[in-house]
Amino acid sequence: MRRALAFVLLATAGAAAAQSLGDTTSNGSPGAATTSGEQTYREICQACHMAEAQGGTGPGAAPALAANPRLGDPDYVLTRILRGRAGMPAFAELLTAEQTADVANYVRTHFGNAYxxxxxxxxxxxxxxxxxS
Known part of the structure; x- marks a missing residue:
């Protein structure tokens, strides 16, 4: 039950953050989203994967992204972001294709990753x- 509640709270927070990202340009004015991968990570992903991508523990455990060899496969990263898995929600309908590519590239080139x-x-x-539909 607590895991389900944590998932609902996380999904709600992620949706609100993604909507917020989609409502402004990089200079903060209303319009199309043009956020960086780092900003998307900090505003959405960091809540579970932590500031240095070391992953979370406890009921809402999230895998570490830091020095993660699985991130070497671009399809693996994108599939997880777009479709989710286990406790991670899907972000396909919340992030634009550009935001998804940017955040995937960010985690693949930071936190000890060099893909x-x-x-x-x-x-x-x-x-x-x-x-x-």
């Missing part, structure tokens, strides 16, 4: 689940 092959918005669109 320099860039992920593109085309990669995101290729793996994104079809919209629900």
């Amino acid at each position: 320099s092959t860039p992920i593109t918005t085309a990669d995101v669109k290729r793996l994104a689940p079809p919209p629900e």
